[in-house]
Amino acid sequence: MTQKLKIANRISAVVAFCLLLVAQVSAQTAAAGSAPSAQEITRKVDEYMSAAVRVNHYSGAVLLARDGQPIVSRGYGMANFEHGVPNTPQTVFRLGSVTKQFTGMAIVLLQERGKLSVNDPICKYLSDCPQAWQPITIKNLLTHTAGIPNYTEFPDFMKTAAVETNAIELTNRFRDKPLQFALGEKYAYSNSGYYLLGTIIERASGKSYADFLQENIFTPLGMKQSGYDNPVRIIKNRAAGYARTSDGFINAAPISMSTAYSAGALYSTVEDLLLWDQALYTEKLVTRKSLDEAFTPFKSSYGYGWSIGKRYDRQVIAHGGGIFGFSSYIARYPADRVTVVVLSNVEGAPSGEIANNLSAIVFGAPYEIPAERKEIKVAAKTLEKYVGKYQLTPQLVLNVTLEEGKLLAQVSTQPKLELFAESETVFFFKTVNAQVTFILSAQGEVTGIVFRQGGSDIPAKKM
Numbered sequence: 001m002t003q004k005l006k007i008a009n010r011i012s013a014v015v016a017f018c019l020l021l022v023a024q025v026s027a028q029t030a031a032a033g034s035a036p037s038a039q040e041i042t043r044k045v046d047e048y049m050s051a052a053v054r055v056n057h058y059s060g061a062v063l064l065a066r067d068g069q070p071i072v073s074r075g076y077g078m079a080n081f082e083h084g085v086p087n088t089p090q091t092v093f094r095l096g097s098v099t100k101q102f103t104g105m106a107i108v109l110l111q112e113r114g115k116l117s118v119n120d121p122i123c124k125y126l127s128d129c130p131q132a133w134q135p136i137t138i139k140n141l142l143t144h145t146a147g148i149p150n151y152t153e154f155p156d157f158m159k160t161a162a163v164e165t166n167a168i169e170l171t172n173r174f175r176d177k178p179l180q181f182a183l184g185e186k187y188a189y190s191n192s193g194y195y196l197l198g199t200i201i202e203r204a205s206g207k208s209y210a211d212f213l214q215e216n217i218f219t220p221l222g223m224k225q226s227g228y229d230n231p232v233r234i235i236k237n238r239a240a241g242y243a244r245t246s247d248g249f250i251n252a253a254p255i256s257m258s259t260a261y262s263a264g265a266l267y268s269t270v271e272d273l274l275l276w277d278q279a280l281y282t283e284k285l286v287t288r289k290s291l292d293e294a295f296t297p298f299k300s301s302y303g304y305g306w307s308i309g310k311r312y313d314r315q316v317i318a319h320g321g322g323i324f325g326f327s328s329y330i331a332r333y334p335a336d337r338v339t340v341v342v343l344s345n346v347e348g349a350p351s352g353e354i355a356n357n358l359s360a361i362v363f364g365a366p367y368e369i370p371a372e373r374k375e376i377k378v379a380a381k382t383l384e385k386y387v388g389k390y391q392l393t394p395q396l397v398l399n400v401t402l403e404e405g406k407l408l409a410q411v412s413t414q415p416k417l418e419l420f421a422e423s424e425t426v427f428f429f430k431t432v433n434a435q436v437t438f439i440l441s442a443q444g445e446v447t448g449i450v451f452r453q454g455g456s457d458i459p460a461k462k463m
Contacts, residue, residue, distance in 0.1 A: 034364050035362070035364055036361070036362070036364050038066075038071045041064070041071050041072065041361055041362055042071060042072055044361045045062075045064060045071075045072045045358060045361055046072075047369065048357060048358070048367070048370075049062065049074070049076060051369045051371070052076075052350075052370050053076050053077060055370040055371060055372055056349070056350060056370055056433050057077075057244060058076055058077060058344065058346070058349060058350075058354070059076060059077025059078055059087060059242070059249075059344060059345055059346050059349070060075070060076060060077060060087055060091075060093065060239075060327075060342065060343050060344030060346070060349065060351070061073075061074065061075040061076070061087050061091055061093070061269070061342075061343050062074060062076070062340075062341065062343075062354065062358065063089060063270035063271065063273070063274055063339070063340070063341040064338075064339070064340050064341075064361075064362060065274055065338070065339045065340075066337060066362065067337045068277075068278045068337065068339075070274065071362070072358075073089040073270060073271065075087030075088040075089060075091055079091045079237070079238075079239040079240065079345065080239070080240045081240070081242070081249055082240070087239065087345070088237070089269065089270050089271050090225065090237050090269055090271065091237050091239050091269060091343075091345075092225055092235055092236070092237045092239060092267050092268070092269055093239050093267060093268065093269070093326055093328065093343040093344070093345055094241065094264075094265075094266075094267050094323050094325065094326040094328075095264070095266045095268055095321050095323075095328050095343075096260075096264045096321025096322045096323035096326060096327070096328055097191075097263065097264050097320065097321035097322065097323075097328075098266070098273075098319055098320070098321040098328045098329075098330055099260070099262065099263060099265060099266040099321065100194050100263065100305035100319065101319055101330075102213055102217060102266060102305070103194055103197050103198065103201070103262045103263070103305055104142055104294055104304030104305030104306070105217060105285065105286070105294070105304075105305070106197075106201050106205075106209075106212055106213060106216070106217070107138060107142060107197060107200070107201065107304065108290045108291075108294050109216055109217075109285065110201065110204050110205060111290070112286050112287065112290055115204040115205060116138065116204045117138070118137065118138045118142065118293075119137050119138070119139060120137060120138055121134065121135065121136065121137055122136050122137065122138055122140075122141060122196060122200060123136075125199065125200040125203040125204060126171075126196065126199060126200070126203075127168075130175050130176060132178070133146075133148075133175075135183050136148075136183060138197070138200060140183060140184060140193070141193035141194065141196055141197050141200075142193075142304045143187070143298040143299060143302055143304070144187050144188055144189050144193060144299075144302055145183070145184045145185075145186065145187055145188075145299055146179070146183065146190065146193050147179035147180040147182070147183060147185070147186070147190075148174060148179060148180075148190050148192045148193050149174050149177045149178075149179075149190070149192060149394075149395065150189065150190040150191050150192055150393075150395065151173050151174050151191060151192045151195070152191045153393060153395040153396050154174075154395065155412045158253075158412070158414055160173075161253070161254075161255045161256065161259050161324070162253070162254040162255055162259075163256060163259070164256050164258055165256065165258045167195070167198065167199045170195060170258070170259065171195070171196065174192050180394055184299075186299065187298075187299035187300035187302060188393075188394070191263040191264065194262055194264075194305075195263045197262050198261045198262025198263075201262065209228070210227070213227075213228065214227055214228070216285075217285065220285070221275050221276060221279050221284065221285075222275055223268065223272040223275050223276060225237065225268065225269045225272050226266065226267065226268040226269070226272045226273075226276075227266065228257070228265055228267075229265050229266065230257060231254075231257070235267070237269070238267070239326075239345040240325070241323075241324060241325015241326050241345050241346075241347065242325055242345055242346050242347070243324075243325065243346065243348070243431075244346060244348070244431040244432070245431055246418075246431060249346070251325075252324045252325030253324050254324070255323065255324045260323060268343075269343070270341040270342075270343055273330055273341045273343075274339055274341065277330070277339045277341075278339075280332070281334075281337070294306070295308060295317060296308075297309075303317075305319065306318070306319055307319055311333075311356070311359065312360065312363045312365045314333055314335055314336060314363070315333065315334060315335060316331055316333055316359075317331075317333075317334065318330060318331040318332065320351060320352045320355075322347060322348070323347070324347055325345060325346070325347050326343075326344060326345055326346075326347060327344040327346065327347060327348060327350075327351040328342065328343050328344070328351055329341070329343075329352045329354070329355040330342075330355075331355050331359055333359070336363075338359070338362055338363075340355045340358050340359050340362075341355075342355045342358070348431075348432040349433070350433040350453070352453075352456070353433065353453070373420075373422055373428050374422065375420045375422070376421050376422065376423065378421040378424055380402075382424055383402050383405075383407050384402060385438075385444075385445075385446050386402075386407060386438050386446055387400055387401055387402050388400055388446065388462050388463065389462070389463040390449050390461065390462055390463065391460055391461055391463055392411070392451065396411055396412065397411065397412070397463065398410070398436075398449070398451070398460060399411070400419070400436075401416070406418050407421075407427065409429075409436065417429055417431065419436060425437055425438045425439075425440065426438075432453075433453065434451065434452065434453040435451075436450075436451055436452075437449060437450045437452065439459075446462055447461065447462055448460055448461040448462050449462070
Protein backbone atom coordinates (compact mmCIF):
# COMPACT_ATOMS: atom_id res chain seq x y z
CA MET A 1 0.00 0.00 0.00
CA THR A 2 1.30 3.46 -0.81
CA GLN A 3 1.60 6.02 1.95
CA LYS A 4 -0.90 8.37 0.30
CA LEU A 5 -2.56 9.86 3.32
CA LYS A 6 -6.18 10.85 2.80
CA ILE A 7 -6.38 13.88 5.03
CA ALA A 8 -9.83 15.16 4.15
CA ASN A 9 -9.72 18.59 5.71
CA ARG A 10 -6.72 19.61 3.60
CA ILE A 11 -9.39 20.75 1.15
CA SER A 12 -10.03 23.72 3.40
CA ALA A 13 -6.58 25.11 2.81
CA VAL A 14 -6.89 25.29 -0.90
CA VAL A 15 -8.84 28.42 -1.42
CA ALA A 16 -8.44 29.76 2.08
CA PHE A 17 -12.07 28.78 2.55
CA CYS A 18 -11.87 27.00 5.85
CA LEU A 19 -9.91 26.69 9.03
CA LEU A 20 -7.58 24.21 10.68
CA LEU A 21 -6.34 22.29 7.69
CA VAL A 22 -4.05 19.32 7.69
CA ALA A 23 -1.49 19.29 4.93
CA GLN A 24 -1.12 15.88 3.38
CA VAL A 25 1.92 13.66 3.67
CA SER A 26 2.12 11.81 0.38
CA ALA A 27 4.36 9.09 -0.93
CA GLN A 28 6.98 10.42 -3.31
CA THR A 29 9.01 8.20 -5.56
CA ALA A 30 11.86 10.61 -6.25
CA ALA A 31 14.93 9.14 -4.65
CA ALA A 32 17.38 11.34 -2.82
CA GLY A 33 20.84 11.87 -4.21
CA SER A 34 24.01 12.46 -2.23
CA ALA A 35 23.47 14.69 0.79
CA PRO A 36 24.62 18.25 0.04
CA SER A 37 26.78 20.24 2.43
CA ALA A 38 25.31 22.80 4.82
CA GLN A 39 26.73 25.55 2.64
CA GLU A 40 25.09 24.11 -0.48
CA ILE A 41 21.79 23.64 1.38
CA THR A 42 21.86 27.28 2.50
CA ARG A 43 22.53 28.50 -1.03
CA LYS A 44 19.69 26.44 -2.53
CA VAL A 45 17.26 27.40 0.21
CA ASP A 46 18.04 31.08 -0.35
CA GLU A 47 17.44 30.63 -4.08
CA TYR A 48 14.18 28.76 -3.50
CA MET A 49 12.81 31.12 -0.88
CA SER A 50 13.68 34.20 -2.95
CA ALA A 51 11.48 32.73 -5.69
CA ALA A 52 8.74 31.87 -3.18
CA VAL A 53 8.69 35.47 -1.99
CA ARG A 54 8.72 36.85 -5.54
CA VAL A 55 6.19 34.46 -7.09
CA ASN A 56 3.96 33.39 -4.19
CA HIS A 57 4.42 36.52 -2.06
CA TYR A 58 5.46 34.27 0.81
CA SER A 59 5.61 35.91 4.22
CA GLY A 60 6.72 34.00 7.31
CA ALA A 61 9.67 32.11 8.75
CA VAL A 62 11.36 28.82 7.92
CA LEU A 63 13.74 26.57 9.81
CA LEU A 64 15.68 23.60 8.51
CA ALA A 65 17.74 21.68 11.06
CA ARG A 66 19.86 18.55 11.20
CA ASP A 67 20.76 16.84 14.49
CA GLY A 68 18.99 19.63 16.32
CA GLN A 69 21.20 22.34 14.83
CA PRO A 70 19.66 24.89 12.44
CA ILE A 71 21.17 24.99 8.97
CA VAL A 72 18.73 27.70 7.88
CA SER A 73 16.58 29.80 10.20
CA ARG A 74 15.20 32.93 8.56
CA GLY A 75 12.23 35.24 8.32
CA TYR A 76 10.73 36.56 5.10
CA GLY A 77 8.22 39.30 4.42
CA MET A 78 6.46 41.24 7.13
CA ALA A 79 5.12 40.31 10.55
CA ASN A 80 3.19 43.58 10.36
CA PHE A 81 2.82 45.36 7.05
CA GLU A 82 1.26 48.44 8.58
CA HIS A 83 4.19 49.09 10.89
CA GLY A 84 6.90 47.71 8.60
CA VAL A 85 7.98 45.00 11.08
CA PRO A 86 9.80 42.11 9.34
CA ASN A 87 9.38 38.43 10.15
CA THR A 88 12.25 36.73 12.01
CA PRO A 89 12.84 33.24 13.49
CA GLN A 90 11.49 34.70 16.76
CA THR A 91 8.19 35.83 15.23
CA VAL A 92 5.10 34.25 16.81
CA PHE A 93 2.55 32.63 14.46
CA ARG A 94 -0.77 30.90 15.01
CA LEU A 95 -0.42 27.17 14.31
CA GLY A 96 -3.88 26.05 13.24
CA SER A 97 -3.97 22.24 13.17
CA VAL A 98 -0.33 21.84 14.19
CA THR A 99 -2.05 22.28 17.57
CA LYS A 100 -3.35 18.72 17.29
CA GLN A 101 0.01 17.08 18.02
CA PHE A 102 0.12 18.93 21.35
CA THR A 103 -3.44 17.83 22.12
CA GLY A 104 -2.37 14.27 21.33
CA MET A 105 0.63 14.60 23.65
CA ALA A 106 -1.60 15.91 26.46
CA ILE A 107 -3.78 12.79 26.16
CA VAL A 108 -0.69 10.53 26.26
CA LEU A 109 0.63 12.38 29.32
CA LEU A 110 -2.66 11.88 31.15
CA GLN A 111 -2.72 8.23 30.18
CA GLU A 112 0.76 7.69 31.63
CA ARG A 113 -0.39 9.32 34.87
CA GLY A 114 -3.40 7.04 35.14
CA LYS A 115 -5.93 9.83 34.62
CA LEU A 116 -7.44 8.22 31.53
CA SER A 117 -6.93 5.56 28.87
CA VAL A 118 -7.20 6.07 25.12
CA ASN A 119 -9.54 3.07 25.18
CA ASP A 120 -11.98 4.85 27.51
CA PRO A 121 -15.36 5.77 26.04
CA ILE A 122 -15.52 9.53 25.54
CA CYS A 123 -18.87 9.69 27.33
CA LYS A 124 -17.01 8.97 30.57
CA TYR A 125 -15.73 12.57 30.34
CA LEU A 126 -18.53 14.37 28.49
CA SER A 127 -21.82 15.55 29.96
CA ASP A 128 -25.15 14.75 28.31
CA CYS A 129 -23.50 12.44 25.81
CA PRO A 130 -25.68 11.47 22.81
CA GLN A 131 -26.53 7.80 22.38
CA ALA A 132 -24.64 7.61 19.07
CA TRP A 133 -21.41 8.59 20.85
CA GLN A 134 -21.57 5.89 23.53
CA PRO A 135 -19.21 3.43 21.76
CA ILE A 136 -16.70 6.13 20.69
CA THR A 137 -13.31 5.95 22.43
CA ILE A 138 -10.68 8.61 22.97
CA LYS A 139 -8.51 6.78 20.43
CA ASN A 140 -11.25 7.17 17.81
CA LEU A 141 -11.10 10.95 18.29
CA LEU A 142 -7.29 10.97 18.15
CA THR A 143 -7.23 9.02 14.89
CA HIS A 144 -10.26 10.64 13.17
CA THR A 145 -12.18 7.36 13.07
CA ALA A 146 -15.23 8.38 15.12
CA GLY A 147 -17.31 9.67 12.20
CA ILE A 148 -18.35 12.86 14.01
CA PRO A 149 -19.08 15.59 11.41
CA ASN A 150 -16.44 18.30 11.09
CA TYR A 151 -17.84 21.61 12.34
CA THR A 152 -15.44 23.73 10.28
CA GLU A 153 -17.12 22.36 7.15
CA PHE A 154 -20.63 23.44 8.18
CA PRO A 155 -22.22 26.00 5.83
CA ASP A 156 -22.57 28.57 8.63
CA PHE A 157 -19.00 28.25 9.89
CA MET A 158 -17.78 31.53 8.43
CA LYS A 159 -20.65 33.35 10.14
CA THR A 160 -19.93 31.82 13.54
CA ALA A 161 -16.12 31.69 13.54
CA ALA A 162 -15.58 35.08 15.17
CA VAL A 163 -18.30 34.66 17.80
CA GLU A 164 -17.06 33.95 21.32
CA THR A 165 -18.33 30.55 22.42
CA ASN A 166 -17.63 27.78 24.91
CA ALA A 167 -17.24 24.03 24.73
CA ILE A 168 -20.90 23.31 25.44
CA GLU A 169 -22.21 25.77 22.86
CA LEU A 170 -19.84 24.67 20.13
CA THR A 171 -20.35 20.96 20.84
CA ASN A 172 -24.10 21.53 20.51
CA ARG A 173 -23.51 22.47 16.86
CA PHE A 174 -22.61 18.88 16.00
CA ARG A 175 -23.69 16.66 18.94
CA ASP A 176 -27.05 15.69 17.40
CA LYS A 177 -25.87 15.26 13.83
CA PRO A 178 -25.67 11.64 12.58
CA LEU A 179 -22.27 9.98 12.42
CA GLN A 180 -20.76 9.86 8.94
CA PHE A 181 -19.98 6.13 9.12
CA ALA A 182 -19.91 3.17 11.49
CA LEU A 183 -17.40 3.56 14.31
CA GLY A 184 -13.82 2.82 13.22
CA GLU A 185 -14.92 1.89 9.71
CA LYS A 186 -13.24 4.83 7.98
CA TYR A 187 -10.95 7.80 8.46
CA ALA A 188 -12.45 11.28 8.11
CA TYR A 189 -10.55 14.31 9.38
CA SER A 190 -12.64 16.01 12.05
CA ASN A 191 -11.85 19.14 14.02
CA SER A 192 -14.92 18.25 16.06
CA GLY A 193 -13.13 15.21 17.47
CA TYR A 194 -10.10 17.23 18.52
CA TYR A 195 -12.36 19.90 20.02
CA LEU A 196 -13.90 17.21 22.24
CA LEU A 197 -10.41 16.08 23.27
CA GLY A 198 -9.88 19.49 24.84
CA THR A 199 -12.89 18.97 27.10
CA ILE A 200 -11.65 15.48 27.99
CA ILE A 201 -8.21 16.87 28.89
CA GLU A 202 -9.83 19.44 31.17
CA ARG A 203 -12.10 16.89 32.89
CA ALA A 204 -9.28 14.38 33.42
CA SER A 205 -6.66 16.89 34.58
CA GLY A 206 -8.79 19.33 36.54
CA LYS A 207 -7.06 22.18 34.71
CA SER A 208 -7.90 24.29 31.69
CA TYR A 209 -6.55 23.04 28.38
CA ALA A 210 -4.30 26.10 28.12
CA ASP A 211 -2.88 25.71 31.64
CA PHE A 212 -2.30 21.98 31.28
CA LEU A 213 -0.24 22.43 28.10
CA GLN A 214 1.67 25.36 29.56
CA GLU A 215 2.58 23.53 32.77
CA ASN A 216 3.28 20.12 31.27
CA ILE A 217 4.74 20.81 27.81
CA PHE A 218 5.76 24.39 27.07
CA THR A 219 7.40 25.31 30.39
CA PRO A 220 9.30 22.00 30.88
CA LEU A 221 10.68 22.24 27.32
CA GLY A 222 11.62 25.93 27.57
CA MET A 223 9.17 26.88 24.82
CA LYS A 224 8.88 30.47 26.02
CA GLN A 225 7.16 31.79 22.89
CA SER A 226 4.46 29.13 22.68
CA GLY A 227 1.01 28.91 24.21
CA TYR A 228 -2.73 29.21 23.83
CA ASP A 229 -3.55 32.30 21.81
CA ASN A 230 -5.61 35.14 23.21
CA PRO A 231 -6.07 38.29 21.13
CA VAL A 232 -6.30 40.56 24.21
CA ARG A 233 -2.96 39.43 25.61
CA ILE A 234 0.28 41.23 24.78
CA ILE A 235 2.40 38.56 23.10
CA LYS A 236 5.91 39.67 22.21
CA ASN A 237 6.78 39.34 18.49
CA ARG A 238 3.24 38.28 17.53
CA ALA A 239 2.64 38.43 13.76
CA ALA A 240 -0.52 39.93 12.30
CA GLY A 241 -2.48 37.60 10.05
CA TYR A 242 -3.23 38.42 6.41
CA ALA A 243 -5.06 37.17 3.34
CA ARG A 244 -4.19 37.78 -0.30
CA THR A 245 -6.48 39.34 -2.86
CA SER A 246 -5.91 40.39 -6.46
CA ASP A 247 -5.11 43.85 -5.08
CA GLY A 248 -2.56 42.65 -2.51
CA PHE A 249 -2.65 41.81 1.19
CA ILE A 250 -5.57 42.57 3.49
CA ASN A 251 -6.06 41.90 7.19
CA ALA A 252 -7.47 38.42 7.73
CA ALA A 253 -10.99 37.88 8.97
CA PRO A 254 -11.24 37.59 12.77
CA ILE A 255 -11.70 34.27 14.52
CA SER A 256 -12.33 33.54 18.18
CA MET A 257 -9.83 31.17 19.74
CA SER A 258 -12.80 29.59 21.52
CA THR A 259 -13.84 28.39 18.06
CA ALA A 260 -10.44 26.79 17.42
CA TYR A 261 -9.64 25.56 20.98
CA SER A 262 -7.79 22.23 21.18
CA ALA A 263 -8.14 21.72 17.42
CA GLY A 264 -6.15 24.82 16.45
CA ALA A 265 -5.70 27.65 19.00
CA LEU A 266 -1.97 27.43 19.79
CA TYR A 267 0.85 29.74 18.71
CA SER A 268 4.61 29.23 18.47
CA THR A 269 7.82 30.11 16.61
CA VAL A 270 10.04 28.06 14.33
CA GLU A 271 12.70 28.00 17.06
CA ASP A 272 10.30 26.77 19.74
CA LEU A 273 9.03 24.05 17.41
CA LEU A 274 12.60 22.82 17.06
CA LEU A 275 12.74 22.46 20.86
CA TRP A 276 9.50 20.46 20.64
CA ASP A 277 10.88 18.30 17.84
CA GLN A 278 14.07 17.53 19.76
CA ALA A 279 12.15 16.61 22.91
CA LEU A 280 10.31 13.93 20.93
CA TYR A 281 13.61 12.03 20.57
CA THR A 282 13.84 11.86 24.36
CA GLU A 283 11.69 10.83 27.31
CA LYS A 284 11.47 14.31 28.80
CA LEU A 285 7.69 14.26 28.54
CA VAL A 286 6.61 10.63 28.25
CA THR A 287 8.21 7.20 27.86
CA ARG A 288 9.41 5.78 24.59
CA LYS A 289 6.52 3.32 24.71
CA SER A 290 4.03 6.19 24.76
CA LEU A 291 5.85 8.02 21.97
CA ASP A 292 5.80 4.89 19.83
CA GLU A 293 2.05 4.63 20.44
CA ALA A 294 1.49 8.24 19.36
CA PHE A 295 3.55 7.72 16.20
CA THR A 296 1.95 4.42 15.19
CA PRO A 297 -0.12 5.00 12.03
CA PHE A 298 -3.76 4.00 12.21
CA LYS A 299 -6.24 4.35 9.35
CA SER A 300 -4.95 6.53 6.50
CA SER A 301 -1.58 6.55 8.27
CA TYR A 302 -2.70 8.98 10.97
CA GLY A 303 -1.38 8.74 14.54
CA TYR A 304 -2.15 10.97 17.52
CA GLY A 305 -2.13 14.39 15.85
CA TRP A 306 0.49 13.38 13.28
CA SER A 307 0.51 11.99 9.74
CA ILE A 308 3.04 9.22 9.29
CA GLY A 309 4.17 8.55 5.74
CA LYS A 310 7.11 8.15 3.42
CA ARG A 311 8.88 10.83 1.44
CA TYR A 312 12.20 10.72 -0.40
CA ASP A 313 12.60 7.03 0.52
CA ARG A 314 12.50 7.74 4.24
CA GLN A 315 9.89 7.98 6.97
CA VAL A 316 8.33 11.38 7.59
CA ILE A 317 6.15 12.38 10.53
CA ALA A 318 4.37 15.61 9.71
CA HIS A 319 1.33 17.83 10.04
CA GLY A 320 0.09 21.08 8.59
CA GLY A 321 -2.27 23.73 9.79
CA GLY A 322 -4.32 26.63 8.55
CA ILE A 323 -6.38 29.23 10.33
CA PHE A 324 -7.58 32.66 9.30
CA GLY A 325 -4.44 34.65 8.47
CA PHE A 326 -1.93 31.83 9.01
CA SER A 327 -0.53 28.62 7.50
CA SER A 328 1.90 26.16 9.09
CA TYR A 329 3.75 22.91 8.55
CA ILE A 330 6.23 20.77 10.49
CA ALA A 331 7.98 17.72 9.04
CA ARG A 332 10.26 15.37 10.98
CA TYR A 333 12.55 12.77 9.40
CA PRO A 334 13.55 10.68 12.44
CA ALA A 335 16.12 8.41 10.78
CA ASP A 336 18.05 11.44 9.53
CA ARG A 337 17.30 13.74 12.52
CA VAL A 338 16.13 16.35 10.02
CA THR A 339 13.45 18.90 10.91
CA VAL A 340 11.66 21.34 8.61
CA VAL A 341 9.31 24.01 9.98
CA VAL A 342 7.43 26.52 7.83
CA LEU A 343 5.18 29.15 9.44
CA SER A 344 3.37 31.89 7.51
CA ASN A 345 1.16 34.82 8.46
CA VAL A 346 -0.77 34.60 5.18
CA GLU A 347 -3.73 32.24 5.00
CA GLY A 348 -3.58 29.67 2.24
CA ALA A 349 0.21 30.07 1.92
CA PRO A 350 1.84 26.93 0.45
CA SER A 351 3.59 25.96 3.70
CA GLY A 352 3.35 22.24 3.01
CA GLU A 353 4.74 22.59 -0.50
CA ILE A 354 7.58 24.77 0.75
CA ALA A 355 8.39 22.25 3.48
CA ASN A 356 8.42 19.43 0.91
CA ASN A 357 10.82 21.31 -1.33
CA LEU A 358 13.13 22.33 1.52
CA SER A 359 13.19 18.66 2.52
CA ALA A 360 14.16 17.75 -1.05
CA ILE A 361 17.02 20.24 -0.87
CA VAL A 362 18.48 18.75 2.32
CA PHE A 363 18.23 15.20 0.91
CA GLY A 364 19.57 16.05 -2.54
CA ALA A 365 16.26 15.11 -4.22
CA PRO A 366 14.62 16.85 -7.20
CA TYR A 367 12.46 19.90 -6.52
CA GLU A 368 10.91 22.77 -8.44
CA ILE A 369 11.61 26.44 -7.85
CA PRO A 370 8.40 28.54 -7.87
CA ALA A 371 7.74 30.16 -11.25
CA GLU A 372 5.13 32.54 -12.59
CA ARG A 373 2.15 30.83 -14.22
CA LYS A 374 1.06 32.07 -17.63
CA GLU A 375 -2.60 32.65 -18.33
CA ILE A 376 -4.17 31.73 -21.69
CA LYS A 377 -7.57 32.43 -23.23
CA VAL A 378 -10.10 29.60 -23.40
CA ALA A 379 -13.25 29.60 -25.52
CA ALA A 380 -16.51 30.37 -23.71
CA LYS A 381 -18.02 27.08 -24.92
CA THR A 382 -15.24 25.20 -23.16
CA LEU A 383 -15.69 27.16 -19.95
CA GLU A 384 -19.43 26.45 -19.99
CA LYS A 385 -18.72 22.71 -19.72
CA TYR A 386 -16.98 23.20 -16.39
CA VAL A 387 -19.93 24.89 -14.68
CA GLY A 388 -21.32 22.68 -11.94
CA LYS A 389 -20.85 21.37 -8.42
CA TYR A 390 -18.02 19.11 -7.30
CA GLN A 391 -18.07 17.05 -4.10
CA LEU A 392 -14.86 17.79 -2.16
CA THR A 393 -15.88 16.13 1.11
CA PRO A 394 -19.20 14.79 2.43
CA GLN A 395 -19.98 18.34 3.60
CA LEU A 396 -18.01 20.58 1.24
CA VAL A 397 -19.00 21.33 -2.34
CA LEU A 398 -17.00 23.40 -4.82
CA ASN A 399 -19.41 25.38 -6.99
CA VAL A 400 -18.01 26.49 -10.34
CA THR A 401 -19.89 29.25 -12.17
CA LEU A 402 -19.36 31.33 -15.29
CA GLU A 403 -20.11 35.02 -14.79
CA GLU A 404 -19.36 37.74 -17.34
CA GLY A 405 -16.91 35.46 -19.10
CA LYS A 406 -15.03 34.59 -15.89
CA LEU A 407 -14.82 31.11 -14.37
CA LEU A 408 -15.37 31.37 -10.60
CA ALA A 409 -15.04 28.85 -7.77
CA GLN A 410 -16.86 29.02 -4.46
CA VAL A 411 -17.21 26.78 -1.42
CA SER A 412 -20.43 27.13 0.57
CA THR A 413 -21.18 30.78 1.41
CA GLN A 414 -17.56 31.85 1.19
CA PRO A 415 -16.18 34.34 -1.34
CA LYS A 416 -15.94 33.46 -5.02
CA LEU A 417 -12.42 33.27 -6.45
CA GLU A 418 -11.58 33.53 -10.14
CA LEU A 419 -9.97 30.60 -11.94
CA PHE A 420 -7.40 31.38 -14.65
CA ALA A 421 -6.61 28.98 -17.49
CA GLU A 422 -3.11 27.58 -17.92
CA SER A 423 -4.40 25.10 -20.50
CA GLU A 424 -7.87 24.07 -21.66
CA THR A 425 -8.30 21.82 -18.61
CA VAL A 426 -5.86 23.19 -16.00
CA PHE A 427 -6.81 26.34 -14.07
CA PHE A 428 -5.13 28.17 -11.19
CA PHE A 429 -5.90 30.82 -8.60
CA LYS A 430 -3.83 33.98 -8.45
CA THR A 431 -4.39 34.67 -4.76
CA VAL A 432 -3.88 31.10 -3.50
CA ASN A 433 -1.23 28.64 -4.62
CA ALA A 434 -3.57 25.95 -5.93
CA GLN A 435 -4.99 24.60 -9.17
CA VAL A 436 -8.05 22.79 -10.52
CA THR A 437 -7.76 20.23 -13.33
CA PHE A 438 -11.03 19.29 -15.02
CA ILE A 439 -11.35 15.60 -15.88
CA LEU A 440 -13.03 14.67 -19.16
CA SER A 441 -14.50 11.35 -20.29
CA ALA A 442 -13.68 9.81 -23.66
CA GLN A 443 -16.82 11.53 -24.93
CA GLY A 444 -15.54 14.92 -23.73
CA GLU A 445 -17.96 15.20 -20.80
CA VAL A 446 -16.71 16.67 -17.53
CA THR A 447 -16.78 13.95 -14.86
CA GLY A 448 -14.89 15.63 -12.06
CA ILE A 449 -11.86 17.62 -10.99
CA VAL A 450 -8.51 17.10 -9.33
CA PHE A 451 -7.75 19.79 -6.80
CA ARG A 452 -4.02 20.25 -6.28
CA GLN A 453 -2.21 22.13 -3.54
CA GLY A 454 1.10 21.65 -1.79
CA GLY A 455 1.94 18.64 -3.94
CA SER A 456 -1.29 16.84 -2.95
CA ASP A 457 -4.04 15.78 -5.37
CA ILE A 458 -7.65 15.66 -4.20
CA PRO A 459 -10.15 14.12 -6.66
CA ALA A 460 -13.77 15.33 -6.60
CA LYS A 461 -16.65 13.97 -8.67
CA LYS A 462 -19.06 16.24 -10.49
CA MET A 463 -22.45 16.12 -8.82
